[in-house]
Amino acid sequence: MKEKSFTPHHFSFENNIMFNQASSSLIKTKNGAGFTLIEVLTIVGILIVLIALSIPALRFFQKESDLNNSAEEIINTLRIAQNKTLASEGASQWGGYFTTSTSPHQYILFQGSSYQARATSSDEIHKLPETVEIYEINLWGGNEVVFERVTGHASSTSQFGKVTIRLKTDISKAKTVYIENSGQVGLTSPTIPSEASRIKDSRHVHFDYNQSVQEAVTLHLIFPDYPADNYDISFQDYLNIDKTEFDWEGIVLVGPEGNKTEQKLKIHTHSLTIFAAQFCIHRDRRHNDKALNITLDTENLINYTGAGEESKGLSSWVGEPQRQ
Template structure:
């Protein structure tokens, strides 16, 4: 007589399959989380370096600026050399999962990148590597050349041959944005503006800004995202996502009347007219 149902062996086999699939999913999730941790830290280091360079070029405080590196932190400082504990130092501790595993600047023992006034060049060219504390194979490297160009690449290879475009742009704005009020998107060819309450998209400590929205302009939806990589009382690095596949309108982005960045309809970027807005950096 035939009986329907599962045998014990079949049940065990099914359980084993589910266990294997679950373990694979957890492993994949951990890999993804680890990569994101390393990438976020590397982006923060790049933002700190660009902020130091921008503050130097702006002659803020009539001083040069630099970034000092240790295994578990990096510090933005003013002056031509790093002084531990100086009042103006801005220290950033890495997450316990992470470590600055390589400080390879042009001279042995050098642990800081300092930018030169007027040119933004540096005599401290080289590379900084950030990795997982328990897995040195999961890392990203930041390259700084003598002309002040700063590049980031996973896996340690230079990204000089990587195709970059304007869908993901960083802009340093050397002013206090913690008290800013109005972010305005001007779609200049369509005589349309979108006003954004800047304060509503700051976190409670006013150290992060994050906004994303679909905006209909002349019947066409535009998909935009703006957030901060670095936000302090003196400067903000804005990260702007404007994918040309979903945006076809010329755009000006202004903050409290200061023009930060401009886009043509085809996505070409030009610097904002504000004296505090840096050069757009395609990522």
Template structure:
């Protein structure tokens, strides 16, 4: 009579089958682990972006806040631009060695939020990628300040809608930042309001960063003017002008005291941007 139970050979067969199943499932387990790591990292990035927005709206430190991105890290910072920030408040997060930001589609590689509104200075996105599997998640900051996670496939720079909320203007004259002033003139239906700023007050390093609210006809106008280049040997100067029609109702012109040939840019009350009359300035480039 045959004795019940498994023989040694049968046990080896069972072990072999279980081993094969385990080997076949390992790639799926690794994929799942990488996916979870990618999702966890994305959630942390979204949380830091939300922190920057919340801190800005709450006027924490009476300042704007933003997040600057590099391939392997991202930094929460205090200030209207990373180049002119207060480094004492930096909070840098480093990605796992298996992750990277494969695409950073943000102006100056940073997302900065505007005081009062919480709107981003410019909308854009970053793509977080898991290197081994090439899995990607796209994190997006839209014009209304919404911070979301969407699948890759956002319209390209050529396809996205561009308007006069954010324009670039190239300028070919050397600016004396120590002595010159910048003036915004609001026609205000025949009752002009003039705002003059001493440039060197807002220049740090090789960048100008000015952001203020101006009362015109009883309405607050919130504007931001920066430079991406300033007296650069190759690129001269490039101004970045932010005028959002959702929070601005008055037109203005921008002039520099050292330029007697005309203004750099003109806006009407509806927010339409027109080329300035200066001999040194280009037509506005909508962003």
């Protein structure tokens, strides 16, 4: 029997290309791989929107970080000043000085018993970030704190001072650094010891005024219910020669005609420097029954109701009144 020979089937070149293309198409469809141009553009667009939405939040968190870091750096700087004092570095005291007269605001670690008498060659200047500002300086009537040798206490007879910083773009975000008389520095408000043996009320209040008053002209006693009885005090007449102390005491008749009553007041300073002052007002409600606003030139310092309740003045330089 004659055997039949087997002849293999041959594909043409064109058929081979078509076969490969079809196979590739089948594989891509089967695996689901690859993206269309529209899909890629959609994803990129979504990413751009998400990034744009996150930028304000990132900026806010950066500003809050600036605020928190600035507060910690102030604390660390004051502790360094205290440690340098305790170590008698340079055989001197050390302290910190805060100023709002520069841009940005800054604070300075200095060597000396006061900023004015410091060794300027030892100054270490710390500038706050552009996003942060010093809102309040309440350091016992001045802008500086100096630590005592041996004890490390703050050089003040008051219980504590404080410096408050805040964000420029969100003033509700603030940090206060407290400096206790004992030398303790931190962000926690000190607990004031109870003085049960002494009653504190509005008869005797202190408040800080963080501006120079040495060239002030007039202290106005304004009685809002009886403006005709307003009384002006020449500030310069009651300053001492060195302009480091103010002391006035007097009686003003206030009320309707034929029924005026005496208003007895004493106003003086506990401290007065070229930078600031701490005022003290004695106003016993037994001898004062008329509402009173006290203003220095154009700055409202403190206000009283007829019942004797005190409130902080409108001036941005005034601290909260403290009952004694």
